[in-house]
Amino acid sequence: MIETRKVVLHFPQMAVDRPIVCDLALHFGLSFNILRASISPHHEGLMVMEIIGESEKNEEGLQYLRERGVEIQPLSQDIKKVEEKCIHCGTCVGVCSTEALFMERPSFKVRYDEGKCIACELCVLACPTHAMEALF
Numbered sequence: 001m002i003e004t005r006k007v008v009l010h011f012p013q014m015a016v017d018r019p020i021v022c023d024l025a026l027h028f029g030l031s032f033n034i035l036r037a038s039i040s041p042h043h044e045g046l047m048v049m050e051i052i053g054e055s056e057k058n059e060e061g062l063q064y065l066r067e068r069g070v071e072i073q074p075l076s077q078d079i080k081k082v083e084e085k086c087i088h089c090g091t092c093v094g095v096c097s098t099e100a101l102f103m104e105r106p107s108f109k110v111r112y113d114e115g116k117c118i119a120c121e122l123c124v125l126a127c128p129t130h131a132m133e134a135l136f
């Protein structure tokens with residue numbers, strides 16, 4: 001059965017320069033759409049993608065990536081910021097690689113631009129007041 005999976009891939013530094021995502025098509029016959037990609041200042045990579053193929057081949061392809069050091073998370077449907085819980089401490093700004101969370105000047109309020117979010121959930125883990133929520 002053909003299925004589509006949305007996943008977040010975290011590439012370690014050593015894997016960023018290697019075309020291992022292309023191997024999904026070459027070795028497993030999978031199609032993919034890259035929805036968002038970024039490389040951190042420390043050269044770790046983050047990619048949000050849709051993988052389309054036979055469910056068995058999807059799993060084999062993801063296992064192939066795991067064996068090469070790539071961490072894989074399912075993509076949350078949505079990330080929400082609960083304004084009433086936010087104390088504008090800025091912790092989430094430091095972990096957000098896409099600048100979806102940013103400090104507004106001169107108010108020093110933390111704002112959320114949903115359009116830039118790749119649903120990596122790092123802010124959900126980092127927020128001390130649980131103001132960032134992942135909705136499935």
Ligand code: SF4
Nearest residue numbers: 086087089090092127
């Ligand atoms: S970490 Fe949480 S409380 Fe702090 S600014 Fe971000 S959303 Fe607000």
Ligand code: SF4
Nearest residue numbers: 096117118120121123
């Ligand atoms: S989930 Fe949070 S840390 Fe990740 S991109 Fe979205 S706002 Fe930024």
